[in-house]
Structure formats: C-alpha cells, structure tokens
Amino acid sequence: xxxxxxxxxxxxxxxxxxxxxxxxxxxxxxxxxxxxxxxxxxxxxxxxxxxxxxxxxxxxxxxxxxxxxxxxxxxxxxxxxxxxxxxxxxxxxxxxxxxxxxxxxxxxxxxxxxxxxxxxxxxxx
Numbered sequence: 145x146x147x148x149x150x151x152x153x154x155x156x157x158x159x160x161x162x163x164x165x166x167x168x169x170x171x172x173x174x175x176x177x178x179x180x181x182x183x184x185x186x187x188x189x190x191x192x193x194x195x196x197x198x199x200x201x202x203x204x205x206x207x208x209x210x211x212x213x214x215x216x217x218x219x220x221x222x223x224x225x226x227x228x229x230x231x232x233x234x235x236x237x238x239x240x241x242x243x244x245x246x247x248x249x250x251x252x253x254x255x256x257x258x259x260x261x262x263x264x265x266x267x268x269x
Contacts, residue, residue: 145169145258149239152263155229159267163224165239165260172258173197173217176242179224180253181235181265190251191237194222202250207233229267236262 151163163179178193192203192213201213212225222239240256249255 145241147239147241147258147260149237149260149263152237152265154266154268157230157267157269159229160225160227161229161265163226163237163239163263163265165222165224167220167222167241167258170258171220172241173220176245176250176256177215177222178202178213178240178242178250178256179222180238180240180256181233182238182262183235186235188238188253189235190253192224193250195245195247195250226265229265231267231269234265234267236264238262 146168147165149165174197176193176195179191180188181191182188194201194213194215198215210228215222239260241258242256
C-alpha cells in the first residue's frame with residue numbers, strides 16, 4: 145500500500161494551496177483518510193480527516209474555516225484545500241489512512257496504519 149502526496153510548495157501568507165494524496169494497493173473508500181502535519185521541533189499534529197468514506201469531516205481548530213478536506217473514492221484520493229495560509233501553517237504535511245477508527249481516536253497519529261511520505265508546505269510572512 146502506498147500513499148503519494150503532492151501539491152506542497154512555498155507561498156506567501158494569504159495564499160492558497162491544494163494538496164492531493166493518491167492511495168494505491170488498497171481501496172479506502174469506506175475508511176478514514178486524513179492529514180497530519182509536523183513542523184520542525186514539534187510533534188506530529190492532526191489537521192483534518194474524512195471519516196468512513198466521507199460521512200463526516202473533522203478539523204484542527206486553528207484551520208477551521210480555512211482548510212477543506214475532500215475525497216474522490218473512485219480515484220482513491222484525498223485532497224486538502226488550504227486557503228488564507230499563515231506562517232504557522234508551515235510544516236511537512238502527511239496524508240494518512242486508517243481502518244476501523246472510532247471517533248475519539250482520529251486525532252492520534254498512532255491509530256493510522258498507512259502514511260504517505262509528506263509534502264512540504266512553507267508559508268512566508
């Protein structure tokens with residue numbers, strides 16, 4: 145199983161980026177997929193998730209209203225639309241997939257069995 149993320153880059157504060165992550169080797173159409181991020185010297189942080197094939201979405205409080213997670217189950221792909229980017233959004237962004245997650249566990253990175261390599265997002269002020 146592979147998760148291949150793309151779409152990161154260097155942008156200015158206030159700009160937008162769209163991350164994509166395509167899964168191969170297994171279908172996740174009924175499972176949780178999402179995004180974590182990790183800034184230098186900090187712990188890995190939950191950003192957003194799309195639950196159970198897209199039944200619901202959940203976000204880190206600081207990105208609500210700016211980021212939107214979506215998915216195309218036919219393409220086994222998840223997206224993260226990021227608007228109004230801030231310098232504090234700078235991090236390596238990882239896409240993830242997890243099976244049989246319960247709601248209380250979605251923010252814990254240990255509960256996701258599948259991880260992509262990450263794509264760097266850098267926001268300059």
